[in-house]
Amino acid sequence: MSKPVNKSLYRNYLQKAEEMLEVAEYAAKQSKNNAAVTASVHCAINAIDALSVFYLGKRHSGGHEGAVDAVKGVVDPSEFRDMSKQFGGLIALKNEAEYQPDLMKASQARDAVTRAGRILSKVRQKLP
Numbered sequence: 001m002s003k004p005v006n007k008s009l010y011r012n013y014l015q016k017a018e019e020m021l022e023v024a025e026y027a028a029k030q031s032k033n034n035a036a037v038t039a040s041v042h043c044a045i046n047a048i049d050a051l052s053v054f055y056l057g058k059r060h061s062g063g064h065e066g067a068v069d070a071v072k073g074v075v076d077p078s079e080f081r082d083m084s085k086q087f088g089g090l091i092a093l094k095n096e097a098e099y100q101p102d103l104m105k106a107s108q109a110r111d112a113v114t115r116a117g118r119i120l121s122k123v124r125q126k127l128p
Helices: 007-029 033-056 064-071 077-099 106-126
Strands: 002-004 058-060
Touching: 007 033, 007 106, 033 058, 033 064, 033 077, 033 106, 058 064, 064 077, 077 106
Parallel strands: none
Antiparallel strands: 002 058
C-alpha cells in the first residue's frame, strides 16, 4: 500500500529522520534505551519515506515492516540488500521496544542507533 505525497515534501520526512536520529543518539547516551530504539526505528521509517517521496512521489502506508520495499527500485540491488538488512534489524526490535513489557538493553539501543544512522546516511547520499 502506498500514499501519494507531493515530491517537494521529501524534505519534511528527511528533517523528521534527522531529528529522530539526534533524539536516539541523545537517549542512548542517557541510558534511555527504550526511547533510543523507538526513535531509531522512526528515523529509519522517515528516511525511507523521504527517499520514496523524492523519487516516486509516494510513501509506504501499510505495516512498517514493508516500508523498505517502497525504495527497491530507487537504489541499486546491493544498497537495497544492505538497507533491508539494517531496517530488518530495527523492525525486529520495534514491537519489543514499543509494546512489550521487556526493557531494551544498552547494546540494543546502540545497535538500533547504528542501524538508523546507516540508513539515513545512504538516504542522504541519494537526495540533493
